[in-house]
Amino acid sequence: MIRIVRSLAALLLAASAGAGAANLQPTDDPAASPVWQKVQASLFEGRPIAPAPAGMLLLEAPARAIDAAVVPIAIRSKFPQGPGQYVSKLYLIIDANPSPVSGIFGFTPDSGRAEVELRVRVDAYSHVRAIAETSDGKLYGVTRFVKASGGCSAAPGSDAKAALATLGQMRFRLDADAKPGAPALAQLAIDHPNHSGLAMDQYTRQFTPAHYVRKIDVTYAGRPVFSADVDFSMSENPNFRFWFQPQAGGELRATVVDSHDLRFVAAQALRDTPK
Numbered sequence: 001m002i003r004i005v006r007s008l009a010a011l012l013l014a015a016s017a018g019a020g021a022a023n024l025q026p027t028d029d030p031a032a033s034p035v036w037q038k039v040q041a042s043l044f045e046g047r048p049i050a051p052a053p054a055g056m057l058l059l060e061a062p063a064r065a066i067d068a069a070v071v072p073i074a075i076r077s078k079f080p081q082g083p084g085q086y087v088s089k090l091y092l093i094i095d096a097n098p099s100p101v102s103g104i105f106g107f108t109p110d111s112g113r114a115e116v117e118l119r120v121r122v123d124a125y126s127h128v129r130a131i132a133e134t135s136d137g138k139l140y141g142v143t144r145f146v147k148a149s150g151g152c153s154a155a156p157g158s159d160a161k162a163a164l165a166t167l168g169q170m171r172f173r174l175d176a177d178a179k180p181g182a183p184a185l186a187q188l189a190i191d192h193p194n195h196s197g198l199a200m201d202q203y204t205r206q207f208t209p210a211h212y213v214r215k216i217d218v219t220y221a222g223r224p225v226f227s228a229d230v231d232f233s234m235s236e237n238p239n240f241r242f243w244f245q246p247q248a249g250g251e252l253r254a255t256v257v258d259s260h261d262l263r264f265v266a267a268q269a270l271r272d273t274p275k
Contacts, residue, residue, distance in 0.1 A: 024096070024125040026063075026145040033127055035095045043091070043101060044139060049131060052140040059130040061144045068151030070235045071122050075130040077114040081107065081183075087114035089133040094233060096126035098152055098198065102233035110245055111225045112183025117241035120233050121151035121196065153198040156208070156236055166191040168264035172252060178270070183243045188218065188254050190239070190264070196232035213238050215257040221250035231259075246270055 030036065040049070060074040077087045092103040107114040114132070122128075125148070131141045156163070169191040178184035190213060197210030216228040225244040244252065253267040 030127045030143045033095050035100055039100050047139055049139040049141045052142050057132050057140055057142050059142045059144050061128050061146050065148035068148035069121050069154040070119050071148055073120050074117040077132050081113055083109045086135050087132050088135045091131040093129040094126050096124040097233050099231050099233055104229040106227035108224050110223050111243055112245040113243040115243055119235040122146055122148035123152040124149050152196045155199055156193055163193040170266035172268035178246050180247050184246050187241045191237055194234055194236050211259055213258050217255045220244045220252050
C-alpha cells in the first residue's frame with residue numbers, strides 16, 4: 001500500500017507542489033493541502049481522522065530546521081499500550097516531500113509505548129503530520145509546520161566509498177536502567193547512505209542513484225515490538241529510538257531490508273546491555 005501512495009503523491013507533487021511548496025506559511029490551513037487530501041483518501045480510504053485529545057499524541061519537530069537533511073522528529077503516544085487496546089501504527093506524513101508518506105511505524109502491546117524518534121529530510125516548507133491508529137481502527141492526528149528547504153536533494157555528508165565499506169552495519173544502544181516488565185528505551189543506528197536519487201554528484205554532475213532503507217522489523221525474544229516502512233525521507237545513516245518491554249534475558253533482533261533488497265541483521269542480548 002505504501003508504495004502505491006508514494007507513487008500517487010509524487011505525481012501530484014510534480015504537477016502542483018513544486019515552487020508552491022516553498023511558499024507555504026504556518027498560517028495556511030493544513031486541511032486544504034491538495035497533497036494531504038490525496039494521501040488521506042488513498043492511505044486511510046476515507047476513514048475520519050479526529051484531532052488527538054490534549055496530551056494523547058505529541059509531534060515534536062523544530063519550527064525552523066538547522067539542517068533540512070537532518071531534521072529531528074519525535075512522535076509520542078500517551079495512549080495506554082495494553083493487550084486490550086493499543087496504538088498499532090504511527091504514520092509520518094511530510095506534505096512537501098517527493099514521497100509524502102515518509103514512514104509507517106508498527107507497534108504491539110509488547111512495545112510498552114508507541115513512540116518513535118528519528119531524523120528526516122524535509123524538501124520545502126511543509127505541514128508535517130503524525131497519525132495514530134489504534135487497534136480498533138480509530139485514527140487521531142496532530143500537525144506541525146516546519147520551515148526547511150532542500151533536504152531531499154542535499155549532498156551526502158560522507159564519502160561514498162567510505163559509506164559502502166560499512167553498508168548495513170548496525171548498533172543497538174539499550175537503556176542501562178532497563179528493568180524487567182517496564183518499558184525500556186532502545187536505539188538502532190544503521191550505517192546506510194540512504195541516497196534519495198535526487199542529489200547530484202558535484203564531480204560527475206550525475207544524480208546518485210536511489211538506495212535507501214525501506215523496511216525494519218525488530219523483535220524481542222521472538223515477538224515483534226517495532227517495525228518501520230520508510231524511504232529516502234529518512235536521513236543518511238538512519239537512527240531510530242523506540243520502546244520495548246524487557247523480561248529476564250532475551251534477545252533484541254533487527255532485520256533491515258533496503259531498496260536493493262539487501263538484507264542486514266543485528267542482535268543484542270539483554271545480558272550484554274552496555275552500561
